[in-house]
Amino acid sequence: MKFALKVVAATAAVLCVSGAFAQKGEVVKMVRIDAQTGLLGPVGVSQLKGYQFFAEKFSGAGNPAGVKFEVTGIDNKLSPTESLNALKAAIDQGARYIIQGNGSSVALALSDAVTKHNERNPGKEVIYLNDSAVDPDLTNSKCSYWHFRFDADTSMKMEAMSSFMKDQPDIKKVYILGQNYSHGVQVAKYAKESLARKRPDIQIVGEDLHPLAQTRDFAPYIAKIKASGADTVITGNWGSDLSLLIKAANEGGYNGKFFTYYAGVTGTPSALGTNGAGRVYQIAYNHYNMGGQMDKWMKEFKAKYNDDFYTGSTIRIFETLGAAMAKVKSTDPVKVAAALEGIKVKSFNGEVEIRKADHQLQQPLYMTVWQKASAKYPYSPENTGMTLVPVAEYPNYVSSTPTSCQMKRPA
Numbered sequence: 001m002k003f004a005l006k007v008v009a010a011t012a013a014v015l016c017v018s019g020a021f022a023q024k025g026e027v028v029k030m031v032r033i034d035a036q037t038g039l040l041g042p043v044g045v046s047q048l049k050g051y052q053f054f055a056e057k058f059s060g061a062g063n064p065a066g067v068k069f070e071v072t073g074i075d076n077k078l079s080p081t082e083s084l085n086a087l088k089a090a091i092d093q094g095a096r097y098i099i100q101g102n103g104s105s106v107a108l109a110l111s112d113a114v115t116k117h118n119e120r121n122p123g124k125e126v127i128y129l130n131d132s133a134v135d136p137d138l139t140n141s142k143c144s145y146w147h148f149r150f151d152a153d154t155s156m157k158m159e160a161m162s163s164f165m166k167d168q169p170d171i172k173k174v175y176i177l178g179q180n181y182s183h184g185v186q187v188a189k190y191a192k193e194s195l196a197r198k199r200p201d202i203q204i205v206g207e208d209l210h211p212l213a214q215t216r217d218f219a220p221y222i223a224k225i226k227a228s229g230a231d232t233v234i235t236g237n238w239g240s241d242l243s244l245l246i247k248a249a250n251e252g253g254y255n256g257k258f259f260t261y262y263a264g265v266t267g268t269p270s271a272l273g274t275n276g277a278g279r280v281y282q283i284a285y286n287h288y289n290m291g292g293q294m295d296k297w298m299k300e301f302k303a304k305y306n307d308d309f310y311t312g313s314t315i316r317i318f319e320t321l322g323a324a325m326a327k328v329k330s331t332d333p334v335k336v337a338a339a340l341e342g343i344k345v346k347s348f349n350g351e352v353e354i355r356k357a358d359h360q361l362q363q364p365l366y367m368t369v370w371q372k373a374s375a376k377y378p379y380s381p382e383n384t385g386m387t388l389v390p391v392a393e394y395p396n397y398v399s400s401t402p403t404s405c406q407m408k409r410p411a
Helices: 041-058 081-093 104-120 154-165 182-198 221-226 240-253 268-272 292-305 313-328 334-341
Strands: 025-035 068-075 099-100 127-130 147-149 175-181 205-209 230-237 257-260 280-284 343-346 348-355 367-370 386-394
Touching: 025 041, 025 081, 025 104, 041 068, 041 292, 068 081, 081 104, 099 104, 104 127, 104 147, 104 182, 127 334, 154 182, 154 280, 154 367, 154 386, 175 182, 175 221, 182 230, 182 367, 205 221, 205 386, 221 230, 221 240, 230 240, 240 257, 240 268, 313 334, 313 343
Parallel strands: 025 068, 025 099, 099 127, 127 147, 175 205, 175 230, 230 257, 257 280
Antiparallel strands: 280 367, 343 348, 367 386
16 A cells, blocks of 8 residues: 555563553554545545554554554545445454544444444454544444544534524525535535524525535536525535535635635645635634644644645544553453543643543534635645634534434443
8 A cells, every 4th residue: 555554563672661551562453444546535645644644653652552553544435335345354454443534424334334343253343433424423323332433523513613603794695515425414404403593594595415526517506506696605525526616616706605614625725725715614623723732743744745634533543542542551442442432631622532422522623714824824735825714713512412322332
C-alpha cells in the first residue's frame, strides 16, 4: 500500500523505569478501510497520511501504555461490499482494530459485520473505530458495543449549526442539497426539524439529493437554487461533491451563503478561492486555527506531506486507545472496549468523553467562516491565502443530543 505505515516494534531491551507498563513495546495492528481511489479518493489518501503521521507521534513514549501503533490501509472504493471483503482481509492479517470514516453506508455495514464476527469468534474480537461517519443511527437504533464514534454525528452538528443560524436575521430562505445516501438524508431531516424549532419563519424553498460521487457538473443544481430565491444553502456534501458544487456556484454567480460540514476537506479550499469569503461556513469539532499543540502538528504535517491535516478524530483515537490500554494494562480488544466506555481524556480542545450509553464522543463544536488569512488566523489550506476563522464555539452540552441506543453488552 503506497501510503501504508509499518511501525516496527522497538527493541525488547527497553530500559526499565519505575511505572513501566507490561505492554510496553507491544505492536497494535490497525487497518483503515476507506476509499483511496475514485472521485473521493483524495480525501481518504490525505486521511491515511494523517494516521501515518500520528501513529509515529503517539507510539512508544507518546502514549501512557507505551505501545507501538502500526497502521495500514485498504482501498474499499467507497463500497460496502468491498469494505466487508477488506474487513475479512484485515482480520486474517491479525488486525484487531479497524478504522473507517468516509460513508455512513459503509459504516453501517462494517458495524454490523464486526458485531457478528465478535459474536461468532470469541477470543478473536475486533473494535471498530469510526472517525468520520456521522449517521445518527450508528449510535442510536443501530448502535453496537464494538463501535466507537469520534466525530460528532449529523444531529449534533445540526444542533450547533442551527443555533448559529437562528441569530442571523438575513437568513430567510434555505435550500437543502445533499448526497443521496444516509448522511444526505439525515442532514435534510435534522435541518428541517431544528430550523422549524428555532426559526419557524425561515422558509425551506427547495430540497435535492444527488448521486454520491458521480456528479461532475452541479450547474443545473445551482440554477435551481438561484430560481428558488434561496439566500442560503445547507449541505452535508464532502470531497468532490462539495468542491464541484462550490465551483459551480462561483461560476454561476450564486452569491448566497453556504452552511457546510466539510468546507475544510481536501479540494474544497481551492474551489472556494476568494469568492467564498464571508459566506461559506463550516460546523466541525476542529478547524485550521486551533492554536497550541495542534498548530505545531499541522505545520509539521504540511512541511512533511505538502498536505493539510483536518481529521482531528485521528488524534482522539490514539489518545483514547493509549489511555484505555494503560488503564487495563492490555491491548486485548475485549478489555480495551470496556475501558473505552465513559473514558475521559484531555485533548487538543479540552476534555472529551466517550459516552457510555452509545459510544458517541462528547466534544465542543466550532462554527467557522471562510476569510482571508491574517496574523491572528494564519493557517492557509491548499495555499489559498484564505482560512476558516472561528466565529462561535459550542461546548459539549450544547451539541450533545439524546440517544435511543439500547446497548447489548457481552455477557
